[in-house]
Amino acid sequence: MTQVTEIAPDVYRISTYVSEINFQHNQFLIRDDEPLLFHTGLKRLFPVVRDAVATLIEPSKLRWIGFSHLEADECGALSEWQALAPDATAVCSMVGKLVSIDDFVAARPARGMADGEILTTGKGRFRFLQTPHVPHCWEAGLLFEETNGTLLCSDLFHQNGDVEPQTTSDVVGRFRQMLLENQQGPLANYLPYTNNTEAILQRLAALKPKTIATMHGSTFSGDGEQAIKDLSIVMKEVLVGP
């Protein structure tokens, strides 16, 4: 069953639990003059995501389709969305656009974002952050909505299980648990830890987000700066070791 929850003003979390892999797939719809969907979700989830979006906006009016990196849960249904919404344009890093998206993923040229560039959707102001290999993949990037302090953080803060839509309690412990669980199965070595990881995470923490909207698991509301600093410690501890 797909659940829709408003996690910040006009930011809606559309969540479907996928039992085979024991985690939720979340997309975020920003209802604004130029509506933005962050993550399309898997191609096979397109019908349920579309129906959920239809409870919030007219789906054919979707203007922007953002995502962090090239992966099915990030942009697998891009062609379905672009067939349905004639003005829908992909928004991703310049690396993503140049290396993959414009060649075999998008129906129309993507908007390739430079680090720090702003995407305006009406009331919303989304700053693009180039975050190579965070959470993973060369082309990775994130969006931070500056008016309400919402960080669309892709796989960072991933939590396994069919968890509550939103929480103010600890999600870093759950993230740590996920890393340990995944390491025991076919999803091992999910996230890398590179020479740039620490600096990228500290930069995200300095944004002081109030809402951290993760693709898998509960949205966290609270002290986002501290949460990201804690996440950084856990990533180093689990991925690098003592």
Ligand SMILES: [Fe+2]
């Ligand atoms: Fe991913």
Ligand SMILES: [Fe+2]
């Ligand atoms: Fe993901």
